[in-house]
Amino acid sequence: MPFVNEYISPEDAARYHLAEIDASCRSGGISRQWTIDREQDIYLRILSRGLEAETKHEGVWSFHWKGTLVTVRLDLLDGKGKPGQPGWSHWLLVRLNGTSGLPPALGPYKRSVIESLKQALLAYKDAGVLSGNTDYTVTLDIGRECVL
Template identity: 45%
Template sequence: MPFVNEFVPAEDVEKYDLKAIDDNVFVGRTRARDWTIDRDRDIYLRNIASGGGAEPELRNRTEWTFFWNSDLIYLRLDLISGGEDAGNVGWSHWKLVWLNGNNGLPPHLKDKKAQILVDLEDALLVYRSFGIYSREWSGYRVTLEVDRSCVI
């Protein structure tokens, strides 16, 4: 089964210990109860914090958890731009700013970084502009840029 956007079932809140993750988010205190998940591969992407303020460079900062290969990876993704082209095709351009703070991937995942980035981009493609709350487009595309200072 590919990635889908859904509300997190109660049993998964416990399975993935989402309450503990939520309790560790200090900025913006998340109450996110939706995610983008590929159940067959046990991978999920979940927005846990969004920036605030009027300035786009702050407002467009987002923090996420990306559960991959039984490892929880914390991400900061900035939404650079997004919109809709002719023909009802939506798009978003994301920049990966950091993984696990500035620590990058744990050593046992370093050789998997290419696949992790592909899976992250695939999850963002399904997430679209706002996960389960995204409007429908006839198509969608995602650009995932890795910031030059991002340690992977």
């Protein structure tokens, strides 16, 4: 089953301990939706976005990859697409787990983790459950300072 965008059920919130994740986040606008692949046990969920004009394209996300939670800083560099039309977005992976990179247990799966992140962003499109785009493409670059 591929990634899908959906609102988070109370049962899923409890299963993935989202209240604990939310409590550790300083943002008050944590998303109640996610992009999830249930078969692979992978989800992507926005935790916070920049509030100022110069930071509004910066975001911190929780990325649960097969039992391991990773905090991801993604910056939206550009994107286009109106509802009912194809769209695209260009993302920059700035940081994983702050500046420490992937947990050691995920080291051997680095390529798979990054590919899963790209596939989740592709399904997320421009707004998750609120996305109105039809076809979509994603470019995901890895920042020079990003430790994998």
